[in-house]
Amino acid sequence: xxxxxxxxxxxxxxxxxxxxxxxxxxxxxxxxxxxxxxxxxxxxxxxxxxxxxxxxxxxxxxxxxxxxxxxxxxxxxxxxxxxxxxxxxxxxxxxxxxxxxxxxxxxxxxxxxxxxxxxxxxxxxxxxxxxxxxxxxxxxxxxxxxxxxxxxxxxxxxxxxxxxxxxxxxxxxxxxxxxxxxxxxxxxxxxxxxxxxxxxxxxxxxxxxxxxxxxxxxxxxxxxxxxxxxxxxxxxxxxxxxxxxxxxxxxxxxxxxxxxxxxxxxxxxxxxxxxxxxxxxxxxxxxxxxxxxxxxxxxxxxxxxxxxxxxxxxxxxxxxxxxxxxxxxxxxxxxxxxxxxxxxxxxxxxxxxxxxxxxxxxxxxxxxxxxxxxxxxxxxxxxxxxxxxxxxxxxxxxxxxxxxxxxxxxxxxxxxxxxxxxxxxxxxxxxxxxxxxxxxxx
Amino acid sequence: xxxxxxxxxxxxxxxxxxxxxxxxxxxxxxxxxxxxxxxxxxxxxxxxxxxxxxxxxxxxxxxxxxxxxxxxxxxxxxxxxxxxxxxxxxxxxxxxxxxxxxxxxxxxxxxxxxxxxxxxxxxxxxxxxxxxxxxxxxxxxxxxxxxxxxxxxxxxxxxxxxxxxxxxxxxxxxxxxxxxxxxxxxxxxxxxxxxxxxxxxxxxxxxxxxxxxxxxxxxxxxxxxxxxxxxxxxxxxxxxxxxxxxxxxxxxxxxxxxxxxxxxxxxxxxxxxxxxxxxxxxxxxxxxxxxxxxxxxxxxxxxxxxxxxxxxxxxxxxxxxx
Numbered sequence: 001x002x003x004x005x006x007x008x009x010x011x012x013x014x015x016x017x018x019x020x021x022x023x024x025x026x027x028x029x030x031x032x033x034x035x036x037x038x039x040x041x042x043x044x045x046x047x048x049x050x051x052x053x054x055x056x057x058x059x060x061x062x063x064x065x066x067x068x069x070x071x072x073x074x075x076x077x078x079x080x081x082x083x084x085x086x087x088x089x090x091x092x093x094x095x096x097x098x099x100x101x102x103x104x105x106x107x108x109x110x111x112x113x114x115x116x117x118x119x120x121x122x123x124x125x126x127x128x129x130x131x132x133x134x135x136x137x138x139x140x141x142x143x144x145x146x147x148x149x150x151x152x153x154x155x156x157x158x159x160x161x162x163x164x165x166x167x168x169x170x171x172x173x174x175x176x177x178x179x180x181x182x183x184x185x186x187x188x189x190x191x192x193x194x195x196x197x198x199x200x201x202x203x204x205x206x207x208x209x210x211x212x213x214x215x216x217x218x219x220x221x222x223x224x225x226x227x228x229x230x231x232x233x234x235x236x237x238x239x240x241x242x243x244x245x246x247x248x249x250x251x252x253x254x255x256x257x258x259x260x261x262x263x264x265x266x267x268x269x270x271x272x273x274x275x276x277x278x279x280x281x282x283x284x285x286x287x288x289x290x291x292x293x294x295x296x297x298x299x300x301x302x303x304x305x306x307x308x309x310x311x312x313x314x315x316x317x318x319x320x321x322x323x324x325x326x327x328x329x330x331x332x333x334x335x336x337x338x339x340x341x342x343x344x345x346x347x348x349x350x351x352x353x354x355x356x357x358x359x360x361x362x363x364x365x366x367x368x369x370x371x372x373x374x375x376x377x378x379x380x381x382x383x384x385x386x387x388x389x390x391x392x393x394x395x396x397x398x399x400x401x402x403x404x405x406x407x408x409x410x411x412x413x414x415x416x417x418x419x420x421x422x423x424x425x426x427x428x429x430x431x432x433x434x435x436x437x438x439x440x441x442x
Numbered sequence: 443x444x445x446x447x448x449x450x451x452x453x454x455x456x457x458x459x460x461x462x463x464x465x466x467x468x469x470x471x472x473x474x475x476x477x478x479x480x481x482x483x484x485x486x487x488x489x490x491x492x493x494x495x496x497x498x499x500x501x502x503x504x505x506x507x508x509x510x511x512x513x514x515x516x517x518x519x520x521x522x523x524x525x526x527x528x529x530x531x532x533x534x535x536x537x538x539x540x541x542x543x544x545x546x547x548x549x550x551x552x553x554x555x556x557x558x559x560x561x562x563x564x565x566x567x568x569x570x571x572x573x574x575x576x577x578x579x580x581x582x583x584x585x586x587x588x589x590x591x592x593x594x595x596x597x598x599x600x601x602x603x604x605x606x607x608x609x610x611x612x613x614x615x616x617x618x619x620x621x622x623x624x625x626x627x628x629x630x631x632x633x634x635x636x637x638x639x640x641x642x643x644x645x646x647x648x649x650x651x652x653x654x655x656x657x658x659x660x661x662x663x664x665x666x667x668x669x670x671x672x673x674x675x676x677x678x679x680x681x682x683x684x685x686x687x688x689x690x691x692x693x694x695x696x697x698x699x700x701x702x703x704x705x706x707x708x709x710x711x712x713x714x715x716x717x718x719x720x721x722x723x724x725x726x727x728x729x730x731x732x733x734x735x736x737x738x739x740x741x742x743x744x745x746x747x748x749x750x751x752x753x754x755x756x757x758x759x760x761x762x763x764x
Contacts, residue, residue, distance in 0.1 A: 180720045
């Protein structure tokens with residue numbers, strides 16, 4: 001009997017995952033719970049296990065392909081007794097239904113009349129107005145038949161002036177209007193509104209017409225185009241959503257000599273400078289919780305638990321695991337959990353509990369030798385604290401009337417200006433610096 | 443030897459009379475006189491006793507035809523003008539339209555409606571009734587726009603076991619000519635015809651407006667725009683598929699009808715596109731009808747009242763600019 005292999009729901013926010021590895025081949029014998037596929041979501045890499053003993057009958061997926069939760073990935077051939085034993089009877093029946101409908105839709109697609117297919121960029125240069133050559137489509141979500149070219153290709157030229165007949169419907173406000181056709185084509189090509197910024201609309205009031213969109217897609221094909229990894233898309237989406245707010249950045253120097261001395265006195269594993277900043281931020285926010293509030297509608301949502309995210313660079317992206325209630329645990333106790341989170345992030349093995357729900361983040365760009373930056377908080381955070389590279393710099397000492405060398409770094413605080421103004425941000429920074437300069441209080 | 447739209451209608455009736463003895467024609471002055479427009483000229487002599495003058499009562503004529511159809515005949519009724527079919531409204535929509543549903547007995551009648559405006563026709567002799575009859579279940583409504591369709595759709599109508607409202611356009615009677623009548627129709631009666639292929643916008647129309655739309659499409663072609671023109675041929679049942687496929691190609695649609703705008707064929711076409719073709723639309727679907735007034739008598743007013751090629755061109759320009 002054929003037991004379907006389905007894409008599992010791995011984490012509640014997961015909608016789809018990309019197959020990165022097939023761990024077994026068709027014909028291979030598998031045991032129940034044996035890993036057979038490796039899939040990557042925008043958060044982590046997971047293994048899909050076999051639901052029973054048997055052999056792989058067929059994979060319906062390709063490496064690199066992205067499939068939704070519940071998608072049919074393949075079939076395992078199992079004995080009737082095995083299916084019975086594992087209680088997979090209904091799965092077998094449902095899988096059969098899936099297979100049937102999939103087959104039907106493929107046939108329907110193949111027999112669909114090419115005449116019903118709208119003109120689109122994939123149809124090639126000949127079909128696009130005035131465009132000579134055509135590269136293979138890169139964003140096509142399916143294959144499209146080429147339209148027979150109607151006689152006499154259209155010449156793009158301005159329409160002659162005409163007597164006013166009907167009022168012009170377009171207004172400057174219309175430039176934001178996207179027609180249903182443009183929207184559905186965007187969805188098909190995987191474009192977001194933010195991607196349309198480069199297009200000059202030729203429609204009424206400068207709106208982007210379906211034609212404008214097709215031409216844009218066509219021009220893109222002249223470049224090297226590759227599919228972005230889920231991690232990149234996830235970061236991109238988060239940054240785009242964050243950027244919808246008025247973000248402001250303030251910065252000031254922090255003297256790190258006490259912190260470095262304090263750190264040297266700790267036993268292994270020692271906390272890193274970023275962890276000092278995490279703890280200092282947690283304590284400072286506990287004293288001024290309103291600074292970390294979120295503005296939702298006309299309500300200020302004030303967090304109860306000082307859960308701080310820690311930005312960790314990973315291959316082709318960034319992950320932000322979360323340290324919980326950092327205000328309630330002394331620095332020494334945070335070292336263990338922090339190291340565990342960073343390791344999990346680098347291995348792409350974070351579980352949903354490890355990365356959701358931070359109220360603010362800390363990012364340490366000092367290791368890249370950057371002195372200051374204007375990092376962007378996550379969409380559901382109000383602020384992010386940045387720690388720059390440490391420099392040895394002189395400071396005038398009034399008492400001894402001479403320059404003294406100190407280790408200093410710039411701390412930056414980027415915040416949602418709707419919620420907090422410069423004064424409050426300055427006071428919050430002052431408190432963070434105080435705490436970091438008195439590490440024994442951490 | 444060219445054949446006119448009117449001659450095509452006469453030929454189809456002659457062929458039906460010759461080939462099917464159940465067929466007879468009934469209407470005012472259609473016998474020896476040959477009908478107000480001469481659509482039955484000579485048929486009474488060629489087929490004695492089967493091309494019959496009716497009294498001046500549309501109500502009675504349709505009632506008789508329904509009765510005859512129950513008894514196995516296939517009557518063709520000529521209304522002198524489509525406008526006066528309203529006198530027989532109850533017989534058509536209540537009796538003929540529901541007969542098969544009520545009784546299981548077929549009602550194979552054809553009601554020929556000389557329709558649409560001609561200069562000087564005025565309010566009682568110019569109307570288009572297809573939207574009215576299409577509203578009622580049980581009726582098939584045909585609106586031939588070409589000589590070939592006038593011939594073949596009328597033969598289809600006579601062969602059909604259901605009541606057919608056959609809207610023949612008076613303005614096309616003698617204006618429209620074809621080289622010859624083809625042996626067979628190139629399309630089944632339930633398919634709309636793509637009268638001109640294009641990809642920038644679609645015009646959906648029927649009846650005499652087809653020719654205005656084709657002129658408009660020709661004018662715009664000189665500027666490089668390719669306008670697709672669809673001739674519905676039969677407005678009920680409506681071939682949504684051809685319309686939706688066309689809009690999927692072009693993204694823009696203008697529905698043109700000669701009858702008044704309120705609840706007409708154009709509104710039905712647009713409703714279907716807005717529903718099933720929403721994601722194909724790159725511009726709001728538009729429509730163009732005659733003015734929402736009685737049809738004026740004076741030829742100049744008449745010309746301003748109905749849509750024409752120039753007006754369709756202007757509407758299309760507006761649509762293409764969106």
